[in-house]
Amino acid sequence: MAKIFQITSFDESELEQLIHNSVIRALQNWQPPKDPPVHKDFLTRKEVSSLLQLSLPTIDQYIKTGILDAVRFKGRIRIKGSSIASATETIKSLRYKRK
Template sequence: MTQEFHFTTLDQEQLSILIKDSIADALQDWQHSEMNKLQLPEFSTRKEVATLLRISLPTVDDYIKRGIIEAVRISGRVRIKDSEVRKALTAIKSQRYKRR
């Protein structure tokens, strides 16, 4: 089996565009694969959410209390919808968290 190599000449701008496009595509693919890894049941416990997000249980409670993650009570037990966890992960709307 033989390998063929083709050489082409690129100027600096073409190379820069090629690299940027390749990195953007790779990052987009990675983000989609990471979001697909988050497989939660429709309703999760506080402990399951804490484990998934790698945060403490009191932090999950604080997020619920502050309205960052919406939770529901079912027969005295707190449950969190999968869509609420995803919504909390994707939205940063506050100006306070932007880089200066």
């Protein structure tokens, strides 16, 4: 099926109004992302990585610096679910920190 495009000319004020209305409509439908719920007491590095949308090396770095509270169970690293909620504010501020 062929798509038909119609090209019309707008003066500057009409184009500005069209863009303004489109942005207003988009912002009215936008909702901020919600913090991910944490249901488990301990999560794996991979689970935390997908929840926070961070790479595994970044998760490891946050564990080393103490931002995320982790423990070892039988040689496996587990991150406390309670520490994730408190660490999200710190992590958000670190993402935009200048070096």
